[in-house]
Amino acid sequence: MNQTVRRVAVLGGIRIPFARQDGPYSRASNQDMLTTTLDALADKFSLEGEAVGEVAAGAVLKHSRDFNLTRESVLGSKLAPETPAYDVQQACGTGLEATILVSNKIALGQIDVGIAGGVDTTSDAPIAINEDLREVLLEVNRSKSNAARLRALARLRPQQIVPEIPRNSEPRTGMSMGEHTAVMAQEWGITREEQDELAVSSHHKLAAAYDRGFEDDLVIPYLGLERDQNLRPDSSLEKLSKLRPVFGGSEGTMTAGNSTPLSDGASAVLLASEDWAREHGLPVLAYFTEAQTAAVDYVHKREGLLMAPAYAMPRMLGRAGLTLQDFDLYEIHEAFAAQVLCTLKAWEDPVYCRERLGLDAPLGSIDRDKLNVNGGSLGAGHPFGATGGRIVANLAKTLAERGSGRGVISICAAGGLGVTAIMEAANHG
């Protein structure tokens, strides 16, 4: 087996604008959106008819018919049908985890080029039939005689019409992610004002990125949408302060304004070895150099559901020999403003760093001016599977624009998961 490790180049990415639930994409399926995005990537990097090493992508909310979603999307795309593909699902960590998987294969020389991506629709969501009805129908199917079939059908009841609708809640706690985050916000004493400030800044930074043309080659129009539907360039503290809390009870601090809405969208990034990039005349925007996934026990040990990135970060930094302050850019997924603020406080807190993370000293604070410089999920929206690809493509381009430096990504996910990664500008000294 090959024991040498190659540098992994990020060549760029693309996505469709993110839409709000039941908005312009309400009739688009996961496959439609992922296929469109793969085509856009193929166009951008002249991959039409090319077989790439692999495509890894996934969706969180999936129909049972989408068992091979990514492969089916590849077959429908401009990529060569000989391109292998597989599905990845790690809740909101899907896109970044897919990037790690593809990167690792490139690093080990198992492939030279690959695509990582993700997609999600909360509008065209799968609705399952009632569990009782399903049992009856399965029984009918198993029956060998007409009499047996009739006996099974006799068990049909009117209430079995009520379908099973997917819920945005943790199976083991029954609490929604927002409710979990409200608990974290209370535990960390996060104020409403801090959260609203982060939300406003996210909208303003993303709007500025669009205005200066930064997003021009990162976002392609889709179904009449040219910019993210959720984006409010005129967002202000005053407007946000009028919203009522939606999580954490009447004294709660979390509103629809400082939480991400349910959204639809897709993204994809192109990763390759340096040799492949050179052979194809494609400039390297950044290198994907480190990654770490962690999980916390939010069920029994009462750790915050979305605190796993706090654990992943020091492990990754330790391996990379870096401190939290050694970065020029920080991309922290804004699932909820409170999640970002809890994570930052946790890294600053001597007690948490010692008791939970086992560190002698806190990781410390970061320069907030370097955080999500071109906007984050609060502005863009957050189609679960598509966020990782958005962030990787975004950071790669920002690093390339700077011409030097280092960026870090932190993404929290349902199930107490967290994914982090490090990227360095192509000519990082």
Add this chain to the structure above:
Amino acid sequence: MADRYSQLINTPIGKVISKQIGLPQPPPLERWEPGKPVISGPVLFGAAPGGRLARPVAQVLASIRAEIHTPMQEEIRSAVAAADTDAKVFNAEATPSEQRFKALVFDATGISSSEELRAAYEFFHPTIRRVRNSGRIVILATPPSSCRNPRQALAQRALEGLTRSLGKEVKRGATAQLVYVAPKAESLIESTLRFLLSPKSAYVSGQVVRIAPPKSPLDAGVVDWESPLEGKIALVTGASRGIGRAIAQTLARDGAHVVGLDIPSQADDLALVAAETGGSTLPMDITAADAPRQIVDHLEKQHGGVDVVVHNAGVTRDKTLGRMTEDQWDMVLEVNLGAEQRIDHELFERGVVNPNGRIICVSSISAIAGNAGQTNYATSKAGVIGMVEAYAPALSKSGQTVNAVAPGFIETQMTAAMPIGLREAGRRMNSMSQGGLPVDVAETIAWFASPGSAGVNGNVVRVCGQSLLGA
């Protein structure tokens, strides 16, 4: 043990009626029992910036396994982390109002001017209404005499007014204390914090405690907080009943062998106390001429010395001065003061008080506030305070301490015999709206007696529920 009025008030209907007609509402006070934790509820620990007690306080809170909450303040969080314990975050703006605390602990040593007293306002303003029933407020400060300049000294002195007023505002059986911790006494605060945070200090409120480094510090070793007086010999005078009996029981609970002393006519009761505490008896009239010699002989021969001496024996002979006989004057002064002084003199002359020894006197709020009809008693008990002040510096040189408790209205046979008007006034005119119990005095004495209390010397602590009488 609650008096009849308290029992009545604390019935559902009693509560409604007393509230409507504005009668005092004595809350049931939580008291400590073996097996209970030091504090049963979350502790909020805050500090003015630049304080010097965050680390020692965090260590004590860790040692008593308190559920700690702190503001997101680097200094405090670092101190808690250094104590290797977890702490939740408190932010008045974001923490829901149902989050209430069993104790508020505030390190005020960082306050160095009157302007900076605002830090105390900022800590207590959003939290004072979050104190639970029988809650605790402890403010730690620097003794004004140890301050670098007048600006700092007046600010630290100002905290006394804050503490006493908080004690009157908190209600529902909660207490407030100020602890002046002298420089270099930071490591000596544990016994005091344990006492003031626990239900052991149920009837102690509005008090100022001073902790200073002994002039010749002794290594007391590691204190066994479960049984701090294990292997120690304690002499308790007036041990046959009331407060004395409670003292004997409490010191025995903490592991001491108690030598109970009382006048020969109380020998039967004394024997009962000795039986229930597993101690021994010494029936004797302390005013007899050779009593000091006999007591010290006994301690020397039977026990090879003594660790704790509690001067509890006392009498009252109440009369206004113009109507008081010579005998009434002499007897009270003799029992309450003269005999005590002679015993102490003999103890020190012959060196039978062991290293890290403790002398504990029982004074009275009458001595501090004065009381009509008690000129003799108040004189004697104020003399007791004088004795504490006189002996404390010398004892400090030998690593020993002398302190006094000053009980207020304590429910005993003595107070049960008072006229009803005086009795009710005594019971209600304090922050707890009720009398204390003998055990409240005994617990305070046990705190002085602890080997961990080496820094507590020359203190007079009132056990009076923050009585309106006296300062």
